[in-house]
Amino acid sequence: MIDIMKRRNLFAFLDCAYQGFASGSVEEDSRVVKLFAERMNQVMIALTFAKNMGLYGERIGALSVVCRSAQEADNVLTQLKRIIRPIYSHPPNWGARLVTLLLNDHHLKTEWFNDVKNMQMRISDMRSQLVRELNRLSNGKYSWDFILQQKGMYCFTGFTEQQSIQLRQEFAVYIATDGRINIAAINDQNIKQIANAIHSVKTNY
Incomplete structure (x- = not known):
């Protein structure tokens, strides 16, 4: 698929909404996303923790954009800021702080990996x-x-x-x-x- 998209000069927008619920492994379910990021010059990736962390009310996630250069990255960031400004401008940070805490604590992160695996099973x-x-x-x-x-x-x-x-x-x-x-x-x-x-x-x- 990557070869076809590159040959046709298509832009990849990947939605990673249920990471871990396919294979039981958060890492394994991100493998295709990483391949796109490595092999294509431009990729947009939408990621949410609403499902695999149970943070539905927070709707916490991230939008990552792989760019061809630092200048292009600056241009994209400027446009994204213009888009989000009239929508929410300053979102609540409670959900983001929870995710940050979990991903930066080895014990909590391991426990989360196990929880995702158990849910997948x-x-x-x-x-x-x-x-x-x-x-x-x-x-x-x-x-x-x-x-x-x-x-x-x-x-x-x-x-x-x-x-x-x-x-x-x-x-x-x-x-x-x-x-x-x-x-x-x-x-x-x-x-x-x-x-x-x-x-x-x-x-x-």
Whole structure:
């Protein structure tokens, strides 16, 4: 992909929203981002800690821009400041201070790495359980194994917008209208209810 983008002179804008939730390793999930930064002259990278640090209310993250020269970096920084000035100018620093504290303390950082790994393992387990339950309910009529090929917090069910709305209106199971479901919201107490609802909508609509 990098070779194609370089050949076509395309600009790379990478969104790293769920770092660590794909492989269980914060470092491994950043490997592709680092490759882009190393091999392309210009890259923009959006990073958020809202998910992998649980700082949703703070919406803390960073925007990094790889430039071709120091002068270009100065120009980009000037433009970014002009953009953010009318939007928020001086954001609260509580979330940023938490992230700084965690990343600069070896013990806390190691504990965070372990927490991310545990969350990834839990999400992976819930994904497997959901697929097993859906396959059991479908009784060979159709397979949900394609969900196992996906990674991260979400999975795409293949539901249409109408099916997604039906799931919400009839079963109070809320997913995005593009059929995307948050696997992290599934637990041992609600997994059968969710699977039954998905199966019912898939079968009847």
